[in-house]
Amino acid sequence: MTEYKLALVGFGGVNRALAQLIAERNQQWKTELGFTLKIVGVTDLFLGSVMDRHGLDAASLAKLPTTKGAMAQLPGGTLDALNEAVIKDCGADIIAEATFTNPVDGEPATSFCRWALERGKHVVTTNKGPIALHGAELKALAQRNNVAFEYEGSVMSGTPVIRLAKESLAGSSITGFEGILNGTSNFVLTCMEGGLGFAEAVSQAQALGYAEADPTADVEGHDVRLKVVILANELLDAKLTVNDVTCNGIASLTLDDIEKARHDGARWKLIGAATRQADGSISASVEPRLLSNDHPLASISGATNAVSFTSELLGAVTVSGPGAGRTETAFALLSDIIHIHQSATLKQEHNL
Ligand code: HSE
Numbered sequence: 001m002t003e004y005k006l007a008l009v010g011f012g013g014v015n016r017a018l019a020q021l022i023a024e025r026n027q028q029w030k031t032e033l034g035f036t037l038k039i040v041g042v043t044d045l046f047l048g049s050v051m052d053r054h055g056l057d058a059a060s061l062a063k064l065p066t067t068k069g070a071m072a073q074l075p076g077g078t079l080d081a082l083n084e085a086v087i088k089d090c091g092a093d094i095i096a097e098a099t100f101t102n103p104v105d106g107e108p109a110t111s112f113c114r115w116a117l118e119r120g121k122h123v124v125t126t127n128k129g130p131i132a133l134h135g136a137e138l139k140a141l142a143q144r145n146n147v148a149f150e151y152e153g154s155v156m157s158g159t160p161v162i163r164l165a166k167e168s169l170a171g172s173s174i175t176g177f178e179g180i181l182n183g184t185s186n187f188v189l190t191c192m193e194g195g196l197g198f199a200e201a202v203s204q205a206q207a208l209g210y211a212e213a214d215p216t217a218d219v220e221g222h223d224v225r226l227k228v229v230i231l232a233n234e235l236l237d238a239k240l241t242v243n244d245v246t247c248n249g250i251a252s253l254t255l256d257d258i259e260k261a262r263h264d265g266a267r268w269k270l271i272g273a274a275t276r277q278a279d280g281s282i283s284a285s286v287e288p289r290l291l292s293n294d295h296p297l298a299s300i301s302g303a304t305n306a307v308s309f310t311s312e313l314l315g316a317v318t319v320s321g322p323g324a325g326r327t328e329t330a331f332a333l334l335s336d337i338i339h340i341h342q343s344a345t346l347k348q349e350h351n352l
Pocket of ligand 1: 181182183184185210211212218223323324
C-alpha cells in the first residue's frame, strides 16, 4: 500500500478542506485509489506552522481556529510560518500549494513551487499565478528533477478541464475555446438579471466566498485573463503572457443593458477566449459578450463555470461545473495526486 507524505502550504479554505477530506476518506481511498495520504507539515503566513514526520492528525488540523498564530496551539507548532523548512525538510513527497494568487509576479507561491521542485518533491497547486506567469520555467524544472507539477485546479477548480482537454481530447485538434471562467462575475450578471444592483451582487458573491480577496480581479476580468493564458498555453501551445490578452470586465454593464438583452433573447456573459488564426497565431481576449439563448454557454447561471472547446474532429465540446469552492478546489488537488499515483504505478509496472 502506498502512503504519500503531504505538506500543505497555505492553510486557508482549500487545504483545510483537503485535510477534512483526508480525515474522512483516507480509508476509502486505500481501497478505491490504492493510496493513503499522511500530512507531515503545514505552513501558513497567518496561522503559523507545524511539522511531524510521523504524521499530524488531519481532523484536528481541519478544526484549527482561524485566529492568527493558531498553529502554536498544536504540539510542536509555532506561530512562525516556516515555509522553507516545511517545504524542504519535513519529509514530504508531495507539496500541496494553495496560497493566495498574486497576479503581478506570482509570489510567494512561485518560490514555494520552485523550492519544492528543486528538492525533488512533486507539486500540486490550485494557484493561477505561478502557472500563468512562470508555467514554462516550473514545468521544465519539474522535468529536470523527475517530479510532477500538476495544476488542474488553477482553472475551474475541481471540474476537469486541463486534463480532459490534454488527455481525452488529445488528437482532436483543438483550435480554440471560449469559457465562462469566473464564478463571481457570472453570479453578479445572474443577480442583475433578477434586478439586483451591481454593488449588491458583488457583496453577495463576497459573502458566499466566490470572490477573490480583491473582487475587482473578478469583475474587471483579470482573474479570467490568467485562466485564458493558462488554457491557451496548455491546449493551443501558445506562448502567451498576460499582456497578450485584451481584457475588459463587466463593471460597465447596466441593468438596462441586461434587460434589453433579455428582451432580445440573449444574455450578457463574461467570456475568456482564445483562437488559433489561419496564420498560426493565437488571438485571446476577455470581454463581455452578448450570447443568443441558443449558444452553449448562454444557459450557464450563477457561480457555475463552463468552457466550450472547438476541435477539428468533434466540433464543440462543452463542459460545465463548479469553478470555485473549498471542497471543489480541494478535489482538484486530490485529482492531481491521483494522477501522480497513476503515473508512478505505470512506471513501476514497466520498470522505468
Ligand atoms: N474568484 C474566482 C471566481 C475563484 O469567482 O471564479 C476561482 O478562481
